[in-house]
Amino acid sequence: MLFWLCVALHLTGICRLWKAWQANRHTAFSASIHWRPALVIGLAAMVPLGYILYTSHVWEDYFITFRFSQNLVHGKGLVFNEGGRVHGFTSPLGVLLPALFYAAIGKESYEPTLWLFRAVSIAAYAGAAWLVFARLRKSGTFEGCTWLFLFLYLADVKSAAFTTNGMETGFMLLFVGWAISLLEEPDSRWLARGLCWAGLLWTRPDGCVYIAVLCLAQILFTGGRRTALIGSLARSAAVCAAIYGPWFFWAWNYYGSPIPNTILAKSLYHSRSYSRFVEIVLEKNFRDNFWRSGTLVYAPVYFNSFHRGWPDWMGTACASLSLAISLYWLLPIEDRLGRMTSFSFFLLCVYEAFVPEIFPWYLPPIALFGSVTMARACFAIVSRLAGWRWPVYAIASVIPAIMAYEFVQTARQMRVQQLVIEEHGRKQIGFWLREHCRPDDLVVLESLGYIGFFSGCKIEDFPGLVSSRVVQLRREGASGLVDLVSKLKPDYVVMRGRQRDEMRPFGEYQLVQSFDVRDELRAYSNIPGRDYLDFDAVYLVYQKH
Numbered sequence: 001m002l003f004w005l006c007v008a009l010h011l012t013g014i015c016r017l018w019k020a021w022q023a024n025r026h027t028a029f030s031a032s033i034h035w036r037p038a039l040v041i042g043l044a045a046m047v048p049l050g051y052i053l054y055t056s057h058v059w060e061d062y063f064i065t066f067r068f069s070q071n072l073v074h075g076k077g078l079v080f081n082e083g084g085r086v087h088g089f090t091s092p093l094g095v096l097l098p099a100l101f102y103a104a105i106g107k108e109s110y111e112p113t114l115w116l117f118r119a120v121s122i123a124a125y126a127g128a129a130w131l132v133f134a135r136l137r138k139s140g141t142f143e144g145c146t147w148l149f150l151f152l153y154l155a156d157v158k159s160a161a162f163t164t165n166g167m168e169t170g171f172m173l174l175f176v177g178w179a180i181s182l183l184e185e186p187d188s189r190w191l192a193r194g195l196c197w198a199g200l201l202w203t204r205p206d207g208c209v210y211i212a213v214l215c216l217a218q219i220l221f222t223g224g225r226r227t228a229l230i231g232s233l234a235r236s237a238a239v240c241a242a243i244y245g246p247w248f249f250w251a252w253n254y255y256g257s258p259i260p261n262t263i264l265a266k267s268l269y270h271s272r273s274y275s276r277f278v279e280i281v282l283e284k285n286f287r288d289n290f291w292r293s294g295t296l297v298y299a300p301v302y303f304n305s306f307h308r309g310w311p312d313w314m315g316t317a318c319a320s321l322s323l324a325i326s327l328y329w330l331l332p333i334e335d336r337l338g339r340m341t342s343f344s345f346f347l348l349c350v351y352e353a354f355v356p357e358i359f360p361w362y363l364p365p366i367a368l369f370g371s372v373t374m375a376r377a378c379f380a381i382v383s384r385l386a387g388w389r390w391p392v393y394a395i396a397s398v399i400p401a402i403m404a405y406e407f408v409q410t411a412r413q414m415r416v417q418q419l420v421i422e423e424h425g426r427k428q429i430g431f432w433l434r435e436h437c438r439p440d441d442l443v444v445l446e447s448l449g450y451i452g453f454f455s456g457c458k459i460e461d462f463p464g465l466v467s468s469r470v471v472q473l474r475r476e477g478a479s480g481l482v483d484l485v486s487k488l489k490p491d492y493v494v495m496r497g498r499q500r501d502e503m504r505p506f507g508e509y510q511l512v513q514s515f516d517v518r519d520e521l522r523a524y525s526n527i528p529g530r531d532y533l534d535f536d537a538v539y540l541v542y543q544k545h
Helices: 002-022 026-031 036-055 060-073 092-104 110-138 143-155 157-164 169-181 187-203 207-220 226-255 261-266 274-298 314-330 336-353 364-384 386-396 398-436 449-455 468-475 481-488 497-503 518-524 530-534
Strands: 442-445 458-461 492-496 509-516 538-544
Touching: 036 110, 036 143, 036 157, 036 398, 060 092, 060 110, 060 449, 092 110, 092 187, 110 143, 110 157, 110 169, 110 364, 143 157, 143 364, 143 386, 143 398, 157 169, 157 364, 157 398, 169 187, 169 207, 169 364, 187 207, 187 226, 207 226, 207 336, 261 468, 274 314, 274 336, 274 364, 314 336, 314 364, 314 398, 336 364, 364 386, 386 398, 398 449, 398 492, 398 509, 398 518, 398 530, 398 538, 442 449, 442 481, 449 458, 458 468, 468 481, 481 492, 481 497, 492 497, 497 509, 497 538, 518 530
Parallel strands: 442 458, 442 492
Antiparallel strands: 492 538, 509 538
């Protein structure tokens, strides 16, 4: 409904501008422009706000990070388990801003803190929309194509979802949008570029990958002297290092390594070492991995594992769209901005092909490059077929319409995820453990966020996000949660119901509680991606005797 409201507003605005231009009423045309920033920013804020008001969804990883924030404010250090310094979060901004908000509101419950974090994230999301929208207009893009970009940006459900569910995605979008807006700026803008790069690194450590990709794109498609550009990029890098350096060296000193433990843990998903995983990709299936990464940019959340219920054509359509975007930079046309964003999209898909496990919050910044490329490609077509402008717009509108369908269905899915799986399932497991565990008891589990936060227990998790000991055990051969049970001998084990048979060899562990929400889920049988909900419907709690 909100999407089609945006379409109606867009068409109304275009008609006003078109009539003013045709009649050559320059004064009226100029006067009609003042509403544009307010409309763009307002729409860009309404979409994620409407999404979160409907779904109330909080992503599990927010609670992992917020436990660090809470411990910091309470004087226990920036740690998950008190007394153990493990870099178990990814985003410096994602942990420090909630800590600031939590302290500012008097150390009350997580909910006011989360809403403050959401508000700032939504502002960042809207800021990215305006920065890119303004850059497209400045680069001469036709009005209809700039609005096409906005619709594509707003229709990407993962961007709206991970902006509002507690992740750092809104800030990543802001800094990537800022970087795109600077791509065609003169070399003298090195200071702004350096501040933007620092923001990327403060948001996510893989911001360095985006910086490298943006530099390569500018060098390859520069419209001036490369030596001057490289000098400007070097000055930007110095500014970036000066701003991000203090955090880098503090984290190195505090945790013993500048590399977050989360990265080390996730790099072992499909092999005992990341280098071995790269060898496997290069030797056997790079093409398949590249196709997978391109598909997931526009596909539903966790589509690679939970696609049952989505239309059969969804995966092929998403992969084909990403492939077209990836190849646009090869065309010999005069579209510097579009070719730079296409080249960046291509390189980021290559990068994701070498990521052992692609998580959905990695993808919105890549989709932002894709949205700009599609808008510029539409502009390139319309420039050559001026008489076919409106038919081209009509055909191009099919893509955001499909994305809007995915948006609506994903919102329905995540509303059920929050109500049934999180509120009635995993949160209740945390409360049960808080009531039954002693202070020194050790809990081993995989679903760390809700259960870990609401239990307050000492936790060792698989894959080892907050446990350097688990990462080491995995390097030595431990391949799953049950292997950790045999090595760590915890007091409690929490696992999904499908793993029940794996606990049979451990006679010293007794099933003491089960949490099953399948009966509630049966009322939502028509939701696409239903197997994503079923995956977390049953949990079992074992206690050592």
